Amino acid sequence: MYRFLLTPRWLGINLFAVLAVPVCVWLGVWQLGRFEQRTHAGDHRSAQAAALARPVPLAGLLQGSDAHTVAANDVGREISFSGQYDAAHQLLVPQRTVNGRSGYYVLTPLQPTGGGLRIAVVRGWTASATDLPAPPQGTVQLHGRLQTPEDASSPEVIGSGSLPAGQVGMISPSTLVNLLPYSVYDGWVALDGGDANLVAVPTYQPSGGNGLTLQAFQNLGYTGQWFVFAGFVIFMWARFVRREVEVARDRALGLEI
Known part of the structure; x- marks a missing residue:
């Protein structure tokens, strides 16, 4: 009865x-x-974010042959450091813009x-360019997050040539070198809390998540x-065989098909 499975047509279906x-299973x-x-x-991202949330000394990130640049895995890292303001x-x-208001980073x-x-x-951050709070004198102990230099493609960046004295349009060594009498590290730090009644600025912070994303x-x-x-x-193969x-069987009984 099942000899039809060896016919050329059914050999193709079976194959x-x-x-x-x-x-499909694979x-x-x-x-x-x-x-x-x-x-x-x-x-893994959650573990990495947790690691970046633990403060590390800034001095440890400023060592090595590439100490003048921010390593990719250090962006957003919580750091602790001390020093004196200029x-x-x-x-x-x-x-x-912070909290929907336009103003200035100090x-x-x-x-x-x-x-x-x-x-x-x-x-x-401050809303006014006047009556700026002076930085603390002497050695200060600080906490903040390490950020990469800005580039000209950032929407908030403006040309420094149109700015008054004492202002800079982009936080980058390439622009700061024209305003400061010394070189600076190729990166910047945003303090966790606003210093001297200033509003803390939003920064990039790595997020772990639970991995249950839309793609997952x-x-x-x-x-x-x-x-x-x-x-x-x-299912379809079994149905075709049954059919x-x-x-x-109908042919064997002489029934019309």
Whole structure:
């Protein structure tokens, strides 16, 4: 009764089913692996964010052959440092928005304890360019987040040529070198809390998340989809076989088809 399975037509159908089922299963397993990778990547990001949230001494980041630049894995890192402000060269960075209001970043160079390159410290934000609070005198102990230099593509950056004295349009060594009598570190620090009644500025901070992103759920959906396809191939093959058996039985009984 099942000799029809050896006919050329059915050999093609059988071959298709034999190949399609494992391919669908393999694709489902692959998508399941992608789902696990994305969720584990979220765990890794959470661990990395937790590590970056622990303050580290700034001096440790200023060592090595590339100490003049901010390493990619140090962006947003919480740092602790001490030093003395250079109040004579305090600058304003205009057109910076905080809490929906446009104002100024107050940038004050700081000489880290132990020497080395000075670093630009954004002490906070103010709405007015007048009556600015003076930075603390003497050695100060600070906490903040390390940020990369700005570039001209940032929407808030404006040309320094149109600014009055004492203002800079971009926080970058390439612009600060024209206003300061010394070189600065290729990066800047935003204090955690606004200094001297200044408002703390928003900064980049790494976020971990739980890994259950939209992409992860898409991979999980694709996993189920491929397993459904595999089951559908088996179901249709069995249905076609049953139909063929019924047709053969009807022919044997001399029934009209």
